[in-house]
Amino acid sequence: MRLVYVTIAAVAAFATQYFLQHTDGFQEAVKWIGPAPAPIAGVASVIDGDTIEIRGQRIRFSGIDAPEASQQCDDAKGFRYQCGAKSAAALDTFLAASRPVRCTFVAWDRYGRFVADCSRADGKSVASWLVENGQALDWPRYSQGGYAGQQAKAKAAKVGLWAGEFDAPWDWRAEQADHARPAVSQPLGIISRQVVQSYSCQPRRTCSKISSCDEAQWYLSNCPWGGRLDRDGDGRACETLC
Incomplete structure (x- = not known):
């Protein structure tokens, strides 16, 4: 019987470890386990545009x-x-105007960070202001559109990131991960049957990295991220090139 218990515990430990390493939904899972930690308040040091330390x-x-x-x-x-640096600097200036910051627990993420809703001493929501x-x-994925209204205002006013072109941070991280993966070599003596394309959807590109109108239109028509090249939705990508 003791062996059975030990086996079950080992399997549970393995499953937990796998979950932590492979699941982005760790935030949602752990927030139901155990009592929530007390809020944290204090003078914050800015790590980046969405992370602080207290x-x-x-x-x-x-x-x-x-x-x-x-x-x-x-x-x-x-x-x-x-x-990224500009976002962090803006956050630092915003927090310095009304200290301390108070953060209410939402979840632990898989990196061991305290995921929280934070506000300044004057009650202004930090996340709302940033968006x-x-x-x-x-x-x-995590907000259920909770900041969609603030984002719509920022986009309409073309402030911050919306003044130009950018990759969503989650897309940017995915692209960096793709670049970090080693290339798969072609076995000797085997000729690839893959059709060679003039352009490729990897890596993602912005208009400043595109050399012609034809190239921009190809990305718009063939790549899942191509729509961001057509900011006004008129069907023409990177209009300064066309």
């Missing part, structure tokens, strides 16, 4: 996603800029 605890804002620290975007004139000012995006 007294040694990393805190991730719930329901939004900001550009990564090394991510670049295109401004209104098509020039590249460090949008409404175009420094972060509503992340429907």
Whole structure:
């Protein structure tokens, strides 16, 4: 009987470890287990546009996603800029105007961060401000569209990220992961039967990285991310090239 218990415990431990390593839904799972931690309040240090640290605890804002620290975007004139760094700087300025920050627990994520809804001392929601000012995006996967209204305002006003072109942070991370994967070599003596295309959907591109109207239109018609090249929805991608 003891052997049975040990076996069950081992299987449960393995399943838990696999879940932590392979499931993005870890936030939703753990928030139902055990009592919620007490809110955290204090002067925050900014890690990036959606993550802060208070007294040694990393805190991730719930329901939004900001550009990564090394991510670049295109401004209104098509020039590249460090949008991740700009988002972090905007957050730092916003938090400094009314301290301390208070964060209410939502979940633990798979990186051990305290996922929370945070507000300044004056009661203003940090996540709402970031999205409404175009420094972060509503992340429907976790927000259920909770910040869609603020995002619509930012997009209409063309503020922050919406002034130019950008990859959604979750798409940008996926692209970086694709680049990090080693290429699969073709076995010697075997000729690939794959049809060679002039263009490829990998990696994702912005208008500043595209050299011709034909290329832009190909991406628009053939790639799942191509729609972002047609900002006004008129069926023409990267109109400055066409």
